[in-house]
Amino acid sequence: MQALQYRALERIRTPRPVDRVKTLSGWALGKRILDLGALDETALEQKQGNGRWLHAELCGSAREVLGIDNSEKLPVEGLVTAPNGRIIKGDIFDLGGVLEEFGTLDALVAGELIEHLPDTLGWLLSLRGNRRLSGVELMFSTPNACSWYNAIVGVAGCESTHLDHLQVYSYKTLRTLFDRSGLDLLELTPYHARFDEMRESSGAVGRVAVTLFQGGVNVLESVFPMLSGGWLGRARIP
Template structure:
């Protein structure tokens, strides 16, 4: 059964609330925890810190060994591994894949790794840039960088749902998250802020968040 896209404007207005609601008091595997650079831990919001402070137990995994060493020195529980071929020999209540899937090429390996490490009644939480957001179109029209050069693909709710269903996962919640701010110093941010409030979420907000479980659960 396909899930209807939901707005939840008064419940999950921010990225932080979206993540915290799904990892609270759970054992969590955060795949791609570094988020490019270990110095991101000093920024707000840093996804892995949100997970660590909200979950009952959290393990971070990434392929960037030097950055993992810095996180380990800072006291985080982290392990080296490729999201497309994980072998941690344990399972988790929740697996978080934040702003990572658009960097990958082996979705078969990724989804099989998820299946191997997700507890029987566990939840998968994926966030990724929302391909249908007008924010990205505006950047392109203004000749601004509108896509990270490390990205291999775009997803919207339909394509990500299709991928998950082919591997036995069923989306239970689709949410759009915006993080633009109203400021006179950055017209693009201000324009994004207006879009988030005036347009339907599927085109107004720049981040797509999908929660899924195994089909039939």
């Protein structure tokens, strides 16, 4: 990772943006995974079968996937999602029982999760303090506070933020967060914005407009990666 001086006009070197779901599922290839916040309630209606539900794509690449979620939409008995995947009710702040049942794992996946947490630093510190997780990799994604999309809709006096989002991170605030947690941040890669839910909920003309808008935003992201839709990261738990 690039050493930071935290100067106002410090130049940051980043790779070109990638596809979020494809990259995370590629990182999970052949691994035993705990997928935290796995259900993704929009997947129940909109994402199944179209390659955009992260949990399903993880099941397609990982050796074994156990999803953890506390959603009320999840049956008490959990869900079998694939021959090598299932989702059970659980608390990501208390993984002791799950880890004891699941045994040795290679990685935790936290897709679009940390922006929902009331105390992200405290959660990362709890991972570091769990001896069962020593040496395990944390793979995560989160929206970018400095994205083109935020700026474009801001010009129109709008803001696109989920009701459950408690914070939004930039490149430097993510670096600071992981430095303070003591987890070894290995990689931060920008990912392209996608507007699948907006497109699916639109009529025929609206879908064309959303597709064109997404294409334009993705071009801008490729030219200016720091303004991409979000960040993908890999960290090692000491």
